[in-house]
Amino acid sequence: MKVITVCGSLRFQREMEEIALKLELEGNCVLLPIFPINGDKDNYTEEEMNILGKMHYERIKISDAILVVNVDNYIGSSTKSEIEYAKSLNKEIMYYMDFSNNTNDK
Numbered sequence: 001m002k003v004i005t006v007c008g009s010l011r012f013q014r015e016m017e018e019i020a021l022k023l024e025l026e027g028n029c030v031l032l033p034i035f036p037i038n039g040d041k042d043n044y045t046e047e048e049m050n051i052l053g054k055m056h057y058e059r060i061k062i063s064d065a066i067l068v069v070n071v072d073n074y075i076g077s078s079t080k081s082e083i084e085y086a087k088s089l090n091k092e093i094m095y096y097m098d099f100s101n102n103t104n105d106k
């Protein structure tokens with residue numbers, strides 16, 4: 001069993017949830033980002049959004065690996081930062097687009 005944090009653009013929420021379920025059914029513990037209700041970031045203060053971001057980095061810190069959901073190979077600046085943070089902690093990096101091939105990058 002691995003502890004895996006899912007990272008990626010919030011526009012890929014559905015894909016993140018689908019892959020999280022698949023990974024859990026394979027016996028992994030999966031941590032997902034907290035999504036703003038109905039995708040509406042405007043309902044949250046800047047401070048609240050910062051707290052959510054910090055907590056996501058805490059998820060990465062306690063994980064064995066991250067899974068980057070890169071639909072159509074899209075990786076935004078926030079996700080790039082999360083990848084660099086995970087690399088600095090020597091976490092395993094997996095990519096959604098390569099998941100079926102079990103291709104990993106460390």
